[in-house]
Amino acid sequence: MRILGCLDGTNSEQIQQAINRLVNSNEAVIGLIYVIDTRPRDEIGRKRSQLLRPLRSPMPQAERIEAAELAAAQDIFYEGKLNLPQAETIQRQGRPELEIVNTAAAWNADLIVIGTRSFQHLAPAIGPKSVGHIARFVLDHAPCPVLLVRPADSHGFPIDR
Known part of the structure; x- marks a missing residue:
């Protein structure tokens, strides 16, 4: 079984627990993907060119941003591999939803494990737990089954009727 776990910087523990509950990690090929969005x-560059004059030398700023994003990706992979040390890491750049679906197809994934959204702390304690736009796209377009995981939430439970 080939399992592709989608890391977003906040969900590595959820992804690891889900994969470990599904299969013995020694019996599966596990990939961890992180996409630098x-x-x-691009939006910063467009807004700046619309509202202000362009920077004289945008390269140093762009290089610093890229270096920071690459360093963050390495930290996310390090955390993701703590409990899944044999996992293959796959780093991409672009639109996360497209990169996840395309990578799953190219990698021949049998299952994608993805979180509901990266900003769980913004979700209300009680009420609908919305699925973010990236997870929604993956659910709709994935070339294989998708396991949607979210953190355990014991706030407000049991619910009074």
Whole structure:
């Protein structure tokens, strides 16, 4: 079985627990993917060119941003591999939802494990637990089954009727 776990910087523990509950990690090929989202960089450049004059030398700033993103990716992979040391790491850049689906197809994944959204602390304690746009796209377009995981939430439980 080939399992692709999607890391977002906040969900490595959830992904690790889900994979470990599904299979013995020695019996499966596990890949951990992290996608550096390039949209914010592009949006910053567009806004700056619309509102202000362009920077004279944007390269040093762009290089610093890229170096920071690469360092963050390495930290996320380090955390992801703590409990899954045999996992293959796959780093991509672009739109996360497209990169996850395309990588799952190219990697011949049998299962994708993804979290609901990266900003769980913004979700209300009681009420609908919305699925973020990346998870929604992956659910709709994945070439294989998708396991959607979210952190355990004991706030407000049991619910009074």
